[in-house]
Amino acid sequence: MSKNKTTTIVSAVLVSSVLLSGCGLFNTETQKKIDPPKSVTYTSGKTSNAASGKKENAKGAVKTELYLINKNGYVVPQTLTLPKTSSVAKQALEYLVDSGPVSEILPNGFRAVLPADTEFTIDIKDGIASVDFSKEFKNYKAEDEMKILQSVTWTLTQFDSIKKVKLKMAGHELKEMPVNGTPISESLSRASGINLDTADVLDITNTRPVTVYYIGGKEGAYYYVPVTKRVSNTEKDNIAAIVEELVKGPNQKSDLVTDFLPTVKLKEAPKVENGKVTLNFNNSIYGSFDKKIISQHLLDSLVLSLTEQKGIESVAVTVNGKPELVKEDGKKLTAPVTRPEKVNTGSF
Numbered sequence: 001m002s003k004n005k006t007t008t009i010v011s012a013v014l015v016s017s018v019l020l021s022g023c024g025l026f027n028t029e030t031q032k033k034i035d036p037p038k039s040v041t042y043t044s045g046k047t048s049n050a051a052s053g054k055k056e057n058a059k060g061a062v063k064t065e066l067y068l069i070n071k072n073g074y075v076v077p078q079t080l081t082l083p084k085t086s087s088v089a090k091q092a093l094e095y096l097v098d099s100g101p102v103s104e105i106l107p108n109g110f111r112a113v114l115p116a117d118t119e120f121t122i123d124i125k126d127g128i129a130s131v132d133f134s135k136e137f138k139n140y141k142a143e144d145e146m147k148i149l150q151s152v153t154w155t156l157t158q159f160d161s162i163k164k165v166k167l168k169m170a171g172h173e174l175k176e177m178p179v180n181g182t183p184i185s186e187s188l189s190r191a192s193g194i195n196l197d198t199a200d201v202l203d204i205t206n207t208r209p210v211t212v213y214y215i216g217g218k219e220g221a222y223y224y225v226p227v228t229k230r231v232s233n234t235e236k237d238n239i240a241a242i243v244e245e246l247v248k249g250p251n252q253k254s255d256l257v258t259d260f261l262p263t264v265k266l267k268e269a270p271k272v273e274n275g276k277v278t279l280n281f282n283n284s285i286y287g288s289f290d291k292k293i294i295s296q297h298l299l300d301s302l303v304l305s306l307t308e309q310k311g312i313e314s315v316a317v318t319v320n321g322k323p324e325l326v327k328e329d330g331k332k333l334t335a336p337v338t339r340p341e342k343v344n345t346g347s348f
Contacts, residue, residue, distance in 0.1 A: 060084040063342050064092050065158045066102065067151040067194075068110040072255050073143075074195050074216065074225050075150045077158075078107050079342040089129060089162065090122055092155050108221070113151040115139040128187060129156050132168040138178040145180045150195070153188040154226075164189045190308075193228030199251045201230045210238055212245045213304040214256040215297055222297070223344040224304055225256055239270040239277055239312070242305050259298040261287055267320065275313035276336050277306060280321055294325045294333060307339035314338045 062084050065077045080102075085091050095102040099116040106112070119134040131152065140148060149167075156162045164187035167174045176183050185192070193209050201207055207230035216225040227250060231241040247264045250256035263284040271278045279302075287295050294317065303315045314336035317325060325333040 062088065063345065064088065064095070065155065065342055065344075066092060066095050067113070067154045068096075068102075068106070069113055069144070069147055069151070070216065070225075071109040072216075073147070074227075074256075075113075075147050075154070076110070076216065076223060076225050077154070077343045078110060078223070079345040080105055080107075089124060089156055089159055092158075093120060093122065093131065093152070096151060096155060113144065113148050124162060127161065127163040128166060129162045129164070130166045130168065131156075132171060135170050137169050140179060142180040145177045145182045146196070149177065149182065149184070149188065150192070153192060154190060154194055157190055195225065195227045197227050197229050197251055197254075199253075204230060206233050207231060208233060210242050210245065211305065211308045212242055213301045214246075214250045214254075214258055215301065216256050221346065223346065224300060226304075226308075227256070237270065238309055239272070239279075239306060240266060242309070243270075243279065243302075246301060246305060259287065259295045259301065272312070275311060276316055277312050277314075278316040278318065280318045283319060285317070285319055285325075292319070292324050292326055293328060296328045299327070299333075299337065303337045303339055304343065 061081045063079050064082050065079050067075050068078050070076050080095070082091055082095060093114075094100060096112055097114045097116065097118050098112040100112065102112050114133075115136055116139075117134075118136045118139075120137075121132045123130045123132075152167070153165050156165050166187050167184060169178060174184050190211075191209070194211065198204060209228045210231050211226050211228045213224045213226050215222055217223045229245050231238075231245065235241045235244070243264075243266055246258055247260045247262060249258040249260070249262075261284045263282075265282050265284065267280045267282055285294060285298070286292055287298065299317070302317075306312050306315050316323070316336040317333060319325060323334060327333050
């Protein structure tokens with residue numbers, strides 16, 4: 001696998017051990033989505049978690065996406081199994097606190113984003129989660145400021161009942177972050193982006209953001225990293241723009257990669273109907289595989305990226321107008337692919 005080379009080196013052995021075993025991105029286990037109530041207030045303190053965790057685990061568990069920082073500074077979703085609770089939003093934030101309950105289950109190479117001993121209250125109403133942090137919240141390094149904003153926002157907005165996030169500290173609304181002064185909009189959302197990449201953008205005013213998923217990690221422990229890039233306003237179709245960014249690949253200075261060959265092209269404009277987008281590619285979508293096999297990493301990145309777009313629920317792939325693709329597990333790709341319930345569900 002490379003940033004954008006002429007060969008694809010994701011092997012069937014790798015994928016079968018990482019993705020197709022049930023520990024990868026598209027886990028076959030059906031998950032029931034759990035959302036916090038529409039209006040509720042929670043308080044988090046230093047003494048929460050440990051005692052109640054064992055009791056709740058006896059009743060079951062819940063898989064939750066935590067946006068953690070990897071060793072290269074990217075904010076990455078990691079789906080971890082947490083004690084079952086009715087307060088999933090509160091619990092998710094508790095597991096973002098350094099030296100908190102997440103310490104025992106952190107994936108290798110990842111760290112929590114909120115300073116140790118940070119406490120908070122969270123009020124959820126009308127799609128907005130208002131989080132009031134204690135004074136310990138300001139005890140972070142300046143270089144983590146944007147990462148904290150992105151982590152808190154994307155972790156909370158995984159729940160259907162939360163669309164936006166507002167931040168306070170010690171009861172006072174935050175209009176800028178307390179250490180490095182990063183401005184905070186009135187309400188934060190996924191539209192604010194994540195792992196922002198503005199490299200090679202000369203005039204940002206004539207661009208708009210799109211979020212695509214590249215591949216990070218290492219052999220045996222690959223995962224997907226969302227990156228928000230800027231695309232020219234001259235490209236009217238966001239779907240075509242996303243495909244182009246996946247083909248173009250990540251910033252060459254990053255450690256991320258794409259599984260798209262640079263010769264991959266759409267043969268016609270994407271077609272969207274009833275939440276399904278149909279893409280017609282040239283033969284390069286097969287990569288280095290024979291017998292019309294499509295890389296699982298390529299398919300995963302494509303589906304994750306496109307379903308970030310409002311109204312897109314599934315992706316159908318054709319080549320030269322025909323649905324003649326086979327996945328690496330040998331099964332034909334005959335039906336549109338939907339987004340998985342959770343991202344990066346592997347155990348590392």
